[in-house]
Amino acid sequence: xxxxxxxxxxxxxxxxxxxxxxxxxxxxxxxxxxxxxxxxxxxxxxxxxxxxxxxxxxxxxxxxxxxxxxxxxxxxxxxxxxxxxxxxxxxxxxxxxxxxxxxxxxxxxxxxxxxxxxxxxxxxxxxxxxxxxxxxxxxxxxxxxxxxxxxxxxxxxxxxxxxxxxxxxxxxxxxxxxxxxxxxxxxxxxxxxxxxxxxxxxxxxxxxxxxxxxxxxxxxxxxxxxxxxxxxxxxxxxxxxxxxxxxxxxxxxxxxxxxxxxxxxxxxxxxxxxxxxxxxxxxxxxxxxxxxxxxxxxxxxxxxxxxxxxxxxxxxxxxxxxxxxxxxxxxxxxxxxxxxxxxxxxxxxxxxxxxxxxxxxxxxxxxxxxxxxxxxxxxxxxxxxxxxxxxxxxxxxxxxxxxxxxxxxxxxxxxxxxxxxxxxxxxxxxxxxxxxxxxxxxxxxxxxxxxxxxxxxxxx
Amino acid sequence: xxxxxxxxxxxxxxxxxxxxxxxxxxxxxxxxxxxxxxxxxxxxxxxxxxxxxxxxxxxxxxxxxxxxxxxxxxxxxxxxxxxx
Numbered sequence: 001x002x003x004x005x006x007x008x009x010x011x012x013x014x015x016x017x018x019x020x021x022x023x024x025x026x027x028x029x030x031x032x033x034x035x036x037x038x039x040x041x042x043x044x045x046x047x048x049x050x051x052x053x054x055x056x057x058x059x060x061x062x063x064x065x066x067x068x069x070x071x072x073x074x075x076x077x078x079x080x081x082x083x084x085x086x087x088x089x090x091x092x093x094x095x096x097x098x099x100x101x102x103x104x105x106x107x108x109x110x111x112x113x114x115x116x117x118x119x120x121x122x123x124x125x126x127x128x129x130x131x132x133x134x135x136x137x138x139x140x141x142x143x144x145x146x147x148x149x150x151x152x153x154x155x156x157x158x159x160x161x162x163x164x165x166x167x168x169x170x171x172x173x174x175x176x177x178x179x180x181x182x183x184x185x186x187x188x189x190x191x192x193x194x195x196x197x198x199x200x201x202x203x204x205x206x207x208x209x210x211x212x213x214x215x216x217x218x219x220x221x222x223x224x225x226x227x228x229x230x231x232x233x234x235x236x237x238x239x240x241x242x243x244x245x246x247x248x249x250x251x252x253x254x255x256x257x258x259x260x261x262x263x264x265x266x267x268x269x270x271x272x273x274x275x276x277x278x279x280x281x282x283x284x285x286x287x288x289x290x291x292x293x294x295x296x297x298x299x300x301x302x303x304x305x306x307x308x309x310x311x312x313x314x315x316x317x318x319x320x321x322x323x324x325x326x327x328x329x330x331x332x333x334x335x336x337x338x339x340x341x342x343x344x345x346x347x348x349x350x351x352x353x354x355x356x357x358x359x360x361x362x363x364x365x366x367x368x369x370x371x372x373x374x375x376x377x378x379x380x381x382x383x384x385x386x387x388x389x390x391x392x393x394x395x396x397x398x399x400x401x402x403x404x405x406x407x408x409x410x411x412x413x414x415x416x417x418x419x420x421x422x423x424x425x426x427x428x429x430x431x432x433x434x435x436x437x438x439x440x441x442x443x444x445x446x447x448x449x450x451x452x453x454x455x456x457x458x459x460x
Numbered sequence: 461x462x463x464x465x466x467x468x469x470x471x472x473x474x475x476x477x478x479x480x481x482x483x484x485x486x487x488x489x490x491x492x493x494x495x496x497x498x499x500x501x502x503x504x505x506x507x508x509x510x511x512x513x514x515x516x517x518x519x520x521x522x523x524x525x526x527x528x529x530x531x532x533x534x535x536x537x538x539x540x541x542x543x544x
Binding site: 302305306308309312327332333336337339340341342343344345347348349351352354355358 | 478481482485486490494495498499501502504505506508509510511512514515
């Protein structure tokens, strides 16, 4: 029997199905890692130890009797602490909601519980999922930011506190912390996963995503969480995905067509990041991928500014009533964001909404049938040695604003100085083509065969 | 991607306008405490949005339609088929 330590969802799920791993042992293994590392890494707001153990025992009984309900049956999951959980504190990592206990589950939490997943607890977010750095520590190097806003989720997965954790992205809050902490980060198409019961940052930008140990895990999560929900006005009326199935039956001779995003990305990235991208694309080409340059459409110019006016305007309205009563209880950066967002004229907001649709249309046309996915550096640099910031979302915001799906993968460790933080690339596809994107991601993952090993926090 | 934010003069005018409206909305003391980086980033983004030139000729409503509803890739206004 495995003790369940540091397994991916795919590995744990197979062992549970074969009877070689008990959900109770898996949850206990995660709790042991939390006990050892949480005092230093501070990734959790709430750990539901008795609830998780009880759910694991129930899963064990049910699986023994009738087999697993889904690949997530018996798998412990961490939830970013903006996902509502019935009867469990949901704080938004804000003092205003420090004792808030929702009466209902978010739609995504309903789906996870329905699939048999075990809610291990709630992970730390930056306050209201915006820009004030959280208390969470990067396990690769404590002097470097873990990123944000989904900082606790990324760190929890990186050190094996749980095999999967959820996040949300308004600019770069899933893919950036995933890159900074050396895990797989996945953000589906806007509208693919219901946001009902998740505290908003910006209604027309927010997209749920997750961090995992491997690409197939991200596909498992997508298949469970995708689907239309009338309770979310941004929900897309499209069928749920079956991306895990398409990964499991892929043609071994298939190789993807990959477009390398040049232009502004090359200008903004540091030398090590661009050298890493070059090394990766060379390796993919050598393995059979058709690699060519991809020119971004002109409408990319201004897209990050469009993200800012939409994000800040909507954020100011989300918080308008609470802010009028409790402004002094907000952290400095989110407070300034709300105050500036309230000053943005409607004309700028409308232009931002128009530009994002133009950019989306231009990207759909430019990718067309020419590429299966695009590749770019995940971030301008590895996690910066600056704890006053969560890093720059400039490499994620264009895709989030256009609503396109993004998958990022670790590709190695920085060898500059002694920083030892992860390097990563991101893959982007057309909207609602997550199955293709995951297929490319799985191929890239297999081709590169990267194993970062355990972060130094494990050995400290 | 990272917009040019209009000319330096335009940004200065927008910044001053933002400062004046922040004082009016949030009060003199609080306006002084607004994070300067956030204020500048917002003003530059507003300038950039006002400098955009986008097609507005056909397909009424496309630009503000919800692009997730149908699950279909969006088409720009000038490519949108119209019923006569």
